[in-house]
Amino acid sequence: MEFKIILYFILFAIFSVNVEANFQLIKKENKDSNTTLLVIGGVHGNEPGGYFSAAILATRYKIISKNLWIVPNLNKESILNNERGVNGDMNRKFSAINSQDKDKKIVDEIKDIIVSKNVSLVLNLHDGHGFYRKKNQGSIFNPTAWGQTCVIDQCDLKEDQKFGNLNNIALTVKENVNKKLIEKHHSFNVKNTNTKYIDEQMQLSLTYFAVTNNKPAFAIETSKNLSSLSQKVFYQLLAIEEFMKIMNISFTKDFQLDENNISEIIKDYGTLTINDNISLDFNDIKKSLSYIPIKSKDNIFKFSHPLGDLKKVGGNYILYVGGKQLTILKPQCFELSNECPSKFDAIVDGNSVSIDAASAFFVNSDFKIIENEDFRVNVIGYQKKGYYNESNLTIKLKDFNRNFSVDNSNKVYRIEFYKDNKFCSISMVHFK
Ligand SMILES: [Zn+2]
Known part of the structure; x- marks a missing residue:
């Protein structure tokens, strides 16, 4: 993977x-x-x-x-x-x-x-x-x-x-x-x-x-x-x-x-990046994804596959490679922040690591995003209620509601970073 x-x-x-x-x-x-x-x-x-x-x-x-x-x-x-x-x-x-x-x-x-x-x-x-x-x-x-x-x-x-x-x-x-x-x-x-x-x-x-x-x-x-x-x-x-x-x-x-x-x-449909701050793997993606944080207009979609394309229907984006529909993105509109950190610190399976924004990282057991005044963290699908900022929490696969996974095996989840009320980027956590 x-x-x-x-x-x-x-x-x-x-x-x-x-x-x-x-x-x-x-x-x-x-x-x-x-x-x-x-x-x-x-x-x-x-x-x-x-x-x-x-x-x-x-x-x-x-x-x-x-x-x-x-x-x-x-x-x-x-x-x-x-x-x-x-x-x-x-x-x-x-x-x-x-x-x-x-x-x-x-x-x-x-x-x-x-x-x-x-x-x-x-x-x-x-x-x-x-x-x-x-x-x-x-x-x-x-x-x-x-x-x-x-x-x-x-x-x-x-x-x-x-x-x-x-x-x-x-x-x-x-x-x-x-x-x-x-x-x-x-x-x-x-x-x-x-x-x-x-x-x-x-x-x-x-x-x-x-x-x-x-x-x-x-x-x-x-x-x-x-x-x-x-x-x-x-x-x-x-x-x-x-x-x-x-x-x-x-x-x-x-x-x-x-x-x-x-x-x-x-069979290799490649990836899509949106506004250089979200990256999706088309080879294992759910049929639809909701609340995708993008701009109300002028979004930049970059497909790695030459036949990647999209249709905008009723506010949603239907994504294709060739004639094959891969997923539907249902957006939630945000302004993009221009004060986003390019990296964040995390503890992954007990080890301190520095992770690039908008990238993917891989976890055996658990992870924790280290709190930082430069951003607020929203872990999509994290089931415990009551946290406005979900940094400094040690999170395992069982803590997720699988309806919020990005992939079909329910092992990939979105970690969204915000600065004030503006969107920064999504990192994908992959449980092995
Ligand atoms: Zn012909």
Whole structure:
């Protein structure tokens, strides 16, 4: 447990999500390079294989040479609602878009990024129906299926365009992915939509917009009919790694690419900090938490997970990673004090310790927060009545009302610090 928490803080230190923005653009860059791969996840909000793959690229890959740009959550609102497009199909708005369209700002912004001179190649990630086959072999395996394909709009771009031989690149990716299949029927193919001549619908798409601006672009479609999200992400990452090899982008990652590891990584929802004075662990959190001391407005929510997001409903905050609702925060509004101590003293299991504000600490038997005129302590769930300031009390797990725990095993509780009537921070006590 202790190790896990520390790891989250390390990840958090290198990465945090701005919930106000339309979407995230995460840049992993090296000096002196003009080669950049742009990976876009989440144009369709109900295709988690694509957007979880982009999130894992953001958090678990290190780019050693050349550049990787990642947009994990292009269609944020649709991801939250697990819908293809809450404002219609965003991937049909890249040729023309109505000035009143709610997606216009997002589409305009990503178009600017696609045509920016840094970008050398674009990947648009999807989960598609069935398994593409050139010949009809039933309702799942047929020429109209999209799953397990590298999709191109045409074979080539202008003759001298770098990475402009789309067909050759897609064939190489397909061949290499097919060496690592989990099951034989997962085989990848190249699907050429021949957009310019045949496919009017695809003329409205993101990749066709890129190609008509002479930017090499591909869609990677893993199958919606694969048995698990981890299989979809596995194939997306396999294919993306092949593109990086073709572009001579060297990278390392902190895990081995296999289905089991992916499955573990997907389950890790990371942490949320609010106003830099409250930190919540999303991997073990109750369905709702009440009386969370935050400001009436302008709160700063920082998710360590690139797909972390929130909805404000009736004064409460519903928190998500991807389309999964993790908890509801019911706030109690406070002003924040600017006279807060950065540390406090405590006795933990008989030992004197100094603990950083807004951090977590771990207890076997009991703890006591040492009284200090700089703050008042409120131990949330402490059952003995009659204390305005709950410092200088030796407290055990049995002293808590478990309804007030933060976690599902009723072992983590909030210790809130106040200065006068203003809020300072929460520390989490974890009973082992
Ligand atoms: Zn799609």
